[in-house]
Amino acid sequence: MERGTGIDEPAPNTALLIGAPDWIEAVRATLEATVPKLEPVAVSTADSDEPLATWDGGTPMVVIVDAMTSSDDSRSFLERVRARWPSRPVVSVPVDGDERLASQHLAAGANGYVPFDDRESLLQEVLDTVLEDRDETGERRSASDARRRARQFDAVADVPVSGDHGDVLDVGPYLWVLEADGTIAETNPAVREGLETGPDPTGRSFVDRRYWALEAVSPLESGLEAARSGAYAEREVALSRPNAEKRTLPNDEERTLALSFHPIESGDQGVVVLGRDVTERVETIRELRRSEELHRVTLAHMTDTVLLTDEEGRFTYVCPNVHFIFGYTAAEIHELGTIDALLGDFYDEAALAERGVLTNVECTATDRDGDEHALLVNVREVSIQDGRRLFSCRDVTTRKQRERALTSLHETARALLYAESEAEIVQRVVDDVEAVLSLPSAAVYRFDTAANALEAAARAGIGDGDRLEAIPLGADDAVANAFVEEDTHVFEELDPSDSPVDGLRSGVIVPLADHGVFLAGTADPVTLDDVTIEVADLLAATAEAALDRVERDSRLRARDRELKRQNQRLSALDRINEIIREIGRDLVRADTRDDIEDAVCGRLTDADRFAFAWIGSLDPRTDEVTPRAWAGDGQGYLDALETLAADSTESEPTSRTLETRSPTVVENVASDLRAGEWRSPALTRGFQSVASVPLAYDEFSYGALTVYADRPDAFDETAREVLRELGETIASAIGSVERTHALLGGRVAELTYEVDVENTGTAIDRLARILECRLDLEGGIQRLESGVLTFVTVTGCSPEAVVDRASSLTGVQDAHVVSASASASADGGLVRLTLSELALATRLAEHGGVVRRLTADPDGTTLSVDVPSPVETASIDDLVRSTYPEASLATRRERTGPPTTGDRLESAVLESLTDRQLEVVRTAYHAGFFATPRAQTGSAVADSLGISSTAFSNHVRAVERTLFSILFEDSYATRVQ
Numbered sequence: 001m002e003r004g005t006g007i008d009e010p011a012p013n014t015a016l017l018i019g020a021p022d023w024i025e026a027v028r029a030t031l032e033a034t035v036p037k038l039e040p041v042a043v044s045t046a047d048s049d050e051p052l053a054t055w056d057g058g059t060p061m062v063v064i065v066d067a068m069t070s071s072d073d074s075r076s077f078l079e080r081v082r083a084r085w086p087s088r089p090v091v092s093v094p095v096d097g098d099e100r101l102a103s104q105h106l107a108a109g110a111n112g113y114v115p116f117d118d119r120e121s122l123l124q125e126v127l128d129t130v131l132e133d134r135d136e137t138g139e140r141r142s143a144s145d146a147r148r149r150a151r152q153f154d155a156v157a158d159v160p161v162s163g164d165h166g167d168v169l170d171v172g173p174y175l176w177v178l179e180a181d182g183t184i185a186e187t188n189p190a191v192r193e194g195l196e197t198g199p200d201p202t203g204r205s206f207v208d209r210r211y212w213a214l215e216a217v218s219p220l221e222s223g224l225e226a227a228r229s230g231a232y233a234e235r236e237v238a239l240s241r242p243n244a245e246k247r248t249l250p251n252d253e254e255r256t257l258a259l260s261f262h263p264i265e266s267g268d269q270g271v272v273v274l275g276r277d278v279t280e281r282v283e284t285i286r287e288l289r290r291s292e293e294l295h296r297v298t299l300a301h302m303t304d305t306v307l308l309t310d311e312e313g314r315f316t317y318v319c320p321n322v323h324f325i326f327g328y329t330a331a332e333i334h335e336l337g338t339i340d341a342l343l344g345d346f347y348d349e350a351a352l353a354e355r356g357v358l359t360n361v362e363c364t365a366t367d368r369d370g371d372e373h374a375l376l377v378n379v380r381e382v383s384i385q386d387g388r389r390l391f392s393c394r395d396v397t398t399r400k401q402r403e404r405a406l407t408s409l410h411e412t413a414r415a416l417l418y419a420e421s422e423a424e425i426v427q428r429v430v431d432d433v434e435a436v437l438s439l440p441s442a443a444v445y446r447f448d449t450a451a452n453a454l455e456a457a458a459r460a461g462i463g464d465g466d467r468l469e470a471i472p473l474g475a476d477d478a479v480a481n482a483f484v485e486e487d488t489h490v491f492e493e494l495d496p497s498d499s500p501v502d503g504l505r506s507g508v509i510v511p512l513a514d515h516g517v518f519l520a521g522t523a524d525p526v527t528l529d530d531v532t533i534e535v536a537d538l539l540a541a542t543a544e545a546a547l548d549r550v551e552r553d554s555r556l557r558a559r560d561r562e563l564k565r566q567n568q569r570l571s572a573l574d575r576i577n578e579i580i581r582e583i584g585r586d587l588v589r590a591d592t593r594d595d596i597e598d599a600v601c602g603r604l605t606d607a608d609r610f611a612f613a614w615i616g617s618l619d620p621r622t623d624e625v626t627p628r629a630w631a632g633d634g635q636g637y638l639d640a641l642e643t644l645a646a647d648s649t650e651s652e653p654t655s656r657t658l659e660t661r662s663p664t665v666v667e668n669v670a671s672d673l674r675a676g677e678w679r680s681p682a683l684t685r686g687f688q689s690v691a692s693v694p695l696a697y698d699e700f701s702y703g704a705l706t707v708y709a710d711r712p713d714a715f716d717e718t719a720r721e722v723l724r725e726l727g728e729t730i731a732s733a734i735g736s737v738e739r740t741h742a743l744l745g746g747r748v749a750e751l752t753y754e755v756d757v758e759n760t761g762t763a764i765d766r767l768a769r770i771l772e773c774r775l776d777l778e779g780g781i782q783r784l785e786s787g788v789l790t791f792v793t794v795t796g797c798s799p800e801a802v803v804d805r806a807s808s809l810t811g812v813q814d815a816h817v818v819s820a821s822a823s824a825s826a827d828g829g830l831v832r833l834t835l836s837e838l839a840l841a842t843r844l845a846e847h848g849g850v851v852r853r854l855t856a857d858p859d860g861t862t863l864s865v866d867v868p869s870p871v872e873t874a875s876i877d878d879l880v881r882s883t884y885p886e887a888s889l890a891t892r893r894e895r896t897g898p899p900t901t902g903d904r905l906e907s908a909v910l911e912s913l914t915d916r917q918l919e920v921v922r923t924a925y926h927a928g929f930f931a932t933p934r935a936q937t938g939s940a941v942a943d944s945l946g947i948s949s950t951a952f953s954n955h956v957r958a959v960e961r962t963l964f965s966i967l968f969e970d971s972y973a974t975r976v977q
Contacts, residue, residue: 012061015127017042018051018081019066019093027093027119028062034124038062045069052084062131063090066116067105068097075108082109089130094121104368122189129200146167174257174275178206180268184225191769195239206273212252213238220259227271228260235259236278256282289542292460308387313338316387319925325375325395327368339391347379365393397532405535408436409542416546420631422446422515423457425550428895429518430460436539437532439520441504443468445479446516449494454516462503482509490533493525508533510540515547569716576722579603583726584830587733593702597629597732601728605632611687611710614638616654617703625655632686634708639683652678653692657704663724666690668712691715693723697731698843700711700875705730738868748866749851751882752891755861763811763835764792768856771805773797777854778830778926782918787813788838789919791926792831796857799829811836816944818927819935831928832944840883849876861940863887913961920945920955 015038017030021581031040033888038061043051051070063081067074074094079673081090082753090111093104102113112126119302141532184201192201195211207220216237226233239255256279262272306318314337318330326333336342353682358379365373378392412432419425426444442463445454448470455466471480478500482489486857489509491500497746499505500519504527507521518540586599597615604613614636616625641652653664667689669682682690690708705727709715715723755761764814768775773796782789794802806815815835820829841851850869861884867876880887910918923945928935942952 005261011748013039014060015040016060016063019045020048020069025064030119030123035127066094069092075104078105078108079108091126119858162293176206176273182206186436211239213240217688223261227263230263235263253853257277304392307391309339310386311388311391313340338680352379373397392923405436409539413542421545422550425546426458430458433520437520439522442520475721479509483511486511488685492527508536512540551908573718576719593734593737600730601629601631610707612708615703616704620657637681637685653690654704654706657692657694659949661694664692665715686710687716688712691723693727695731696725697728697735702731748895750893751865751876753863753887753889755884755887763809765856765861767806771797771801772858774857781838784915788835790833794835795828797829802831832923843879909963909966917955917959921959
């Protein structure tokens with residue numbers, strides 16, 4: 001049992017549950033899921049025969065009870081609950097119950113009733129209702145109101161299961177309990193879920209609910225009035241069209257309800273209304289009535305005419321619909337006398353006598369207006385009253401007319417199959433209109449997308465003086481409207497001033513999809529029959545199909561031309577790829593830069609691939625373009641370039657490429673002949689288009705490659721991209737060759753840069769500025785798996801200060817003192833720094849360059865680098881300035897010489913050592929481990945490296961073994977000799 005504290009204190013938002021334990025758990029779960037604002041507390045009837053006496057938790061907001069589990073009568077128990085909490089709503093949720101029990105509980109004071117099995121779907125709704133259900137004074141409804149509702153439910157329970165008419169009463173799912181004034185007191189879930197779409201209908205007028213159709217108001221009022229007077233009443237009423245969210249009938253069908261009105265205590269206590277859906281029965285009756293009407297109309301309007309005659313041919317019966325064919329009334333047909341007067345002598349009497357029936361006998365007849373009709377007549381011998389011959393006449397005039405039109409249309413369609421142009425199609429269509437449609441005039445308008453108007457493309461039977469000017473879309477014109485609306489327009493018996501085309505008073509306008517409009521007509525004010533309009537649509541569809549075919553063929557031809565152009569481009573691309581493959585093989589075999597440049601130019605001009613190709617570079621001393629290699633028929637062109645004025649309006653493509661370091665393409669040299677003086681000598685030698693690409697790789701430039709073709713537009717996007725990639729490949733190959741050449745003693749450029757104090761490009765620079773000391777890079781750099789290892793000589797401060805400060809910089813991963821000055825009075829020493837990155841040194845190394853010296857002090861930084869001599873100084877300048885933006889080139893010095901034995905030995909040793917071994921021996925060397933006497937012990941060096949003494953010793957011995965084996969083994973000695 002759950003209990004509260006304080007007997008008289010209110011317990012806000014609490015719902016007191018009284019019942020068996022299982023019942024309490026089930027209702028508690030429902031409340032927590034559907035009404036979370038209420039806090040359930042409980043008193044179990046299993047703990048006490050007087051559960052109300054055990055509750056001391058104050059006044060709950062609502063009481064939910066299963067009175068069936070109490071020891072006394074459930075009604076008495078509910079009355080005691082009501083007496084305990086007279087101002088709080090009580091809801092009965094019995095495990096077992098029915099409508100009688102609901103009536104009893106409501107009469108005992110319950111404000112709501114929910115069957116236990118329906119708690120999950122109904123409890124929340126009932127709680128919302130009872131918690132908001134107050135009278136006009138603001139208090140809860142009184143017990144008398146509840147007892148009155150109980151009498152209303154009793155009235156429902158007392159409804160008989162069979163009526164006075166002996167039929168079983170079909171009590172439907174809909175139920176309303178009405179007050180005496182016609183307002184709604186209660187509804188069942190079927191009403192609330194199936195009909196009501198708005199707020200709670202309680203207290204609102206039953207007759208004025210929105211789901212009643214307008215015509216239902218009167219029968220509802222009369223039925224309600226009869227029940228008020230104590231009489232039972234039945235009415236059938238219609239519901240308004242179903243709401244898409246609440247209705248279940250398909251296709252928005254109307255619904256009909258059969259309502260029965262039951263008075264409560266002679267009607268003075270209200271009315272109970274029961275409803276059942278009788279839509280299916282009403283619809284069945286309606287369908288029967290429609291079927292009867294259909295048969296009646298069919299008989300009256302059947303177009304076949306039936307006639308009966310005697311043996312002499314005199315009429316004994318004439319079908320009432322005879323006027324459909326002949327235009328006469330039945331009486332007038334009788335006045336004609338005999339069948340021969342109406343149809344003539346059209347059948348063989350002997351054949352009829354022999355066979356008894358003649359079918360589909362063709363004949364013609366003239367109607368009352370003088371128009372001729374083609375008929376199919378069946379003649380049969382019969383004996384119907386006085387009749388001996390039965391004639392069944394069918395008018396096939398329209399069919400015959402359609403057959404003739406379709407025959408002509410077939411001939412037109414066959415001709416259009418061989419038409420090869422739009423003009424031929426539209427002219428053939430208008431020429432055949434008179435034969436196909438029996439209309440003398442026709443025209444076809446084609447839609448002009450550029451002018452956004454309909455232009456007359458062909459005409460027939462319309463004089464030159466008639467109006468056939470262009471019709472803009474959007475104009476108030478029947479022709480334009482038919483095209484825009486994509487719908488056939490028929491005009492008949494128009495006044496000449498209203499005609500879409502001058503002179504035509506009747507006609508038809510048919511759109512030809514996106515092609516335009518077809519028009520056919522006559523100057524006579526006639527009415528066009530259905531066959532003419534139908535065949536006009538067919539003729540237009542045939543013309544449209546022919547225009548589609550020609551347009552499709554035109555697109556196919558255009559596609560073929562495009563495919564041909566693509567094939568040509570692919571062939572050109574294949575040729576370029578072949579050149580690239582050949583150049584690639586040459587680059588692999590080339591030993592020098594000259595070999596590379598000569599091979600590239602030669603391959604590009606082989607077999608008349610291109611007219612001329614040359615490679616030029618910028619001389620750093622004169623800033624002039626110097627040819628390095630060329631091939632083709634244009635050497636004289638290079639000579640001509642030397643005589644051009646330096647201030648020419650437009651630079652030659654090679655110069656522009658070197659200036660901008662981006663590709664330059666001239667699609668047509670002759671298109672702007674006066675733009676640059678270089679164009680005239682180029683055209684003189686047959687150069688029609690030019691493409692120039694930089695020989696650059698990773699910001700290192702080796703000049704420019706320029707290619708000339710003997711036709712305009714020779715370099716499409718694909719060719720340009722291939723040439724651009726070729727430039728990078730050539731640059732990479734030159735760089736590789738020059739690096740190898742430099743290592744083997746080739747020409748090397750030593751570049752020295754001065755950096756002012758404002759530039760702090762590396763962690764070494766920042767440390768020198770902050771500590772106001774001098775730091776010199778010792779022994780180059782070594783790349784580790786993560787970071788770069790450097791050794792720095794310290795002058796002007798203690799190495800410990802450098803290590804302490806370096807540990808606070810983000811660019812430094814690790815710092816250790818390798819050695820300190822031996823003099824106690826002097827600062828300085830050697831520091832090992834592991835930097836996150838030293839991008840400048842790394843990038844230089846990738847292109848054969850090395851940082852020879854890096855000195856940083858409070859006044860600035862001096863940087864010396866060695867690069868292969870062919871690398872353009874501008875490329876190195878840009879690379880250095882990516883780290884030091886204000887760096888200036890102080891000196892450039894070139895040197896050369898054969899590689900020494902020491903160079904080879906160094907290379908062999910470095911290639912044989914691991915990164916870790918090299919790091920260990922470098923640290924030991926700079927720490928003075930190999931000095932005599934030793935500046936530091938092996939243990940001290942091992943501690944600085946973070947390894948054991950044994951590991952340090954193993955690394956040193958491994959390096960010594962590698963060094964001695966290289967020195968003394970025959971293989972190396974042979975290589976040195």
